[in-house]
Amino acid sequence: MRLEVLLGGLENPEASVRLDVVRVLGMLDETLALDRLRERYHAETDPAVKEAIAWAGKRLYQAQQAGYSTVDEIFRYFGVDREIENMPDATEAEMMKKLQDHLDRDLLNMQQRAAKRKAGMAAAAALGGMMMGGTSMGMMALSGAMQPGAEAASSSMDVRPQIGTKRAPATAPSNASIDVWAKRLRDAAMPEMREQAALELSQLNNPKALPFLAAAFVGDSAPKVRQAAQRHGKVLYWSTVYWEMEQDGSLVQEMARRAAEVGKTITAPGAAASDAPPTPGPTAAAAPSQPSPGTEPPPVDVADILRKAKEGREARKRKH
DSSP states (O other): OOHHHHHHGGGOSOHHHHHHHHHHHHHHTOGGGHHHHHHHHHHOOOHHHHHHHHHHHHHHHHHHHTTOOHHHHHHHHTTHHHHHHTSOOHHHHHHHHHHHHHHHHHHHHHHHHHHHHHHHHHHHHHHHHHHTTOHHHHHHHHHHHTSOOHHHHHOOOOOOOOOSOOOOOOOOOOOOOOHHHHHHHHHOSSHHHHHHHHHHHHHHTOGGGHHHHHHHHHHOSOHHHHHHHHHHHHHHHHHHHHHHHHHHTHHHHHHHHHHHHTTOOOOOTTOOGGGSOOOOOHHHHHSOOSOOTTOOOOOOOHHHHHHHHHHHHHHHHHHO
16 A cells, blocks of 8 residues: 555545544554644544544654654565675675676586587487498488487576575555454454454455554554554555565665665666666677687686685674
8 A cells, every 4th residue: 555545545535534544554653644644633623533643643753753664664574674685795796796607607518518428429329320221210310419409408507696585575465355354353352363353454465454453453452452453554564565666666776775875786677778788789699608619718716706705794794
């Protein structure tokens, strides 16, 4: 649920809708809504909504002073900060690129040698067949031997080193029915059942559950249910915002900004054309990027590259 969509509810002609929106904002500690709540407080005519705005505004101001941020919590909860932390810096990235180039060349050489061995074995078998008198069969085998090796052409190996830990994938909001769990959250006699209902509503990942969770956060008689309602309500909201940030590209942009602050680089989509590498012309495109036959690439000390990468990571940890 985009914040602007949520804030739009503050202008709804129905006082009950405005009340729900204010309660949701207060439950979420959405500090970005503070200015809009201040504006709405002066224009609000319904006493109950105005009282709720005062309550939510106080909560949001305290959260702002404490440095709370929805985006910070999203990056923490879904492991985005952890992914940024484990990304290589410029020096380490260059070392890992050299390692990858070395591994790619090794793989290519292995495939070429395998193809040559297969062709040689097939040709030998064909010649043997012709010597035994099977001229027709031998010629067929020889013809097959002249074709590129299928296995060598199609084989692939994922040898790229995996650096760090990846963030959790974003999940699209759902339209799953929330009626059963919303009723249980409101009416169940046992606090444990209402607490479980709050969890189930969050896992359904339907933003329509937010007003029900906010109502429990404000009005439930059991402190642990109120805490569960806020905790699971925030997770539901974070999940929705996280998905929307990934879809509109703002997630990668924010990741790039935060990575730059710690000396790392992420290429965000939509970079300027002048920043992109030049597009090769027809001649360059036709030339395969591989070593010439008979030439060996310069030796690469893989152990030294890995050692330097490890030292770089340890140095960064000591700085922090």
